[in-house]
Amino acid sequence: MSKQNTHSLVVTKSTLSRLPLYYSFVSRLQTEGVSHVSSALIAQHLNLNPVLVRKDLAGVSSVEGKPRTGFEVTQLVKDISNYLGYNKLDEAILVGVGSLGRILLTNTEFENFGLKIVVGFDKDTNLWGIQLGDKHILPMEKMESLVQRLGIRIGIITVPDDQAQAVCDQMVKCGIKAIWNFAFVPLKVPENILVKNENLPSSLAVLSHQLAKSMASQSKQ
């Protein structure tokens, strides 16, 4: 009997960001033929608290873990995959076919994580009509009709910083609902539009500051 997931409320943003890590580890166990896994093992592998892992899994697993034996690996892989929508692909467009855009466009890896980038857009006329992998590059003017025809809701921005807002505006006008932004600028969007920023300078600031602190504390002793 599959458990009714009544409290899906407990799956927060931070839980959500850990789920792909669980998925990756547990599906590796699956290919290795391991049948069960405990929260303690997952936690140890990902450097997390076992209680946290159990709470996270409680929110997505259709079956409870069993005392003494832990979680059934095959079921867990299915449940996480299901929860994250890894089985049904979300389609996306990408705008800005520079070096980063090319990587994202040609890397089919994302299809394992539920995202299929179907086409790239660029304002550079030289790129129009060419193919990267099996992805076509189209002029910006084609965006609206394509997005509407395919009902695409996700847009990826990989243009230079100073063009990001204009591209964002165009995406919103075309009907895009969620934007994955690789430019280092805050985007202004209407309330109902989602934005996820990928901010390397922010990551770097955290890392290098931690480093400076740890060096200081070590030289102090």
Add this chain to the structure above:
Amino acid sequence: MSKQNTHSLVVTKSTLSRLPLYYSFVSRLQTEGVSHVSSALIAQHLNLNPVLVRKDLAGVSSVEGKPRTGFEVTQLVKDISNYLGYNKLDEAILVGVGSLGRILLTNTEFENFGLKIVVGFDKDTNLWGIQLGDKHILPMEKMESLVQRLGIRIGIITVPDDQAQAVCDQMVKCGIKAIWNFAFVPLKVPENILVKNENLPSSLAVLSHQLAKSMASQSKQ
């Protein structure tokens, strides 16, 4: 009189990740010749709470903001830049000169954020000796002597997932203290080594799940 920054404790990880955003906005104001800025304006631009901005700035600014006039732009740029170490470059090595590695290696943008990647390593013999921008590519065996000679403490991992742990181990052996990891695998490191993971699947999970939720709630009405 410069304020003694006694409570630098208040600068948390999340504050740290917002500082580059403040910096980017405020230094743009500076180039535009704006002399003062209020926490409200910064907050509005970045979609944050003004109180949060004031608290963040209190932790890094050498001078208090003035009621009615706000913060002096030039001073603020200096202070944030100083706090984040954007004036003195941290040197780093990069391992894995694939498509992503190339981008990071050739993008001098990071030097504005205090990081200078000095050299790339790869196990592919065809890459040895070539230059990308002004960065040489060296064989892995040269890592230890170079890291030690230059006293480098930051390593960037851009190899395929299944090689990341081995590269990480080698970095640690060479004396690297902080690792910026672009592979989607958890790295095992000794206690005193810092790791910052750049996890696209985690970001994606958050975005696409929010999207699914928002679509569901809209169709419900």
Add this chain to the structure above:
DNA sequence: TAGATTGTTAATCGATTAACAATC
């Protein structure tokens, strides 16, 4: 049975926001 492991309730911790007095 005994003990490993679960799920849940309560406590703690940390970050954000609200309230407000101070002041240019």
Add this chain to the structure above:
DNA sequence: TAGATTGTTAATCGATTAACAATC
């Protein structure tokens, strides 16, 4: 002066961890 804006203290919110009873 009046009012915009600051910095700080207290309240709230959210996420993690500790404690513990339940159970295979």
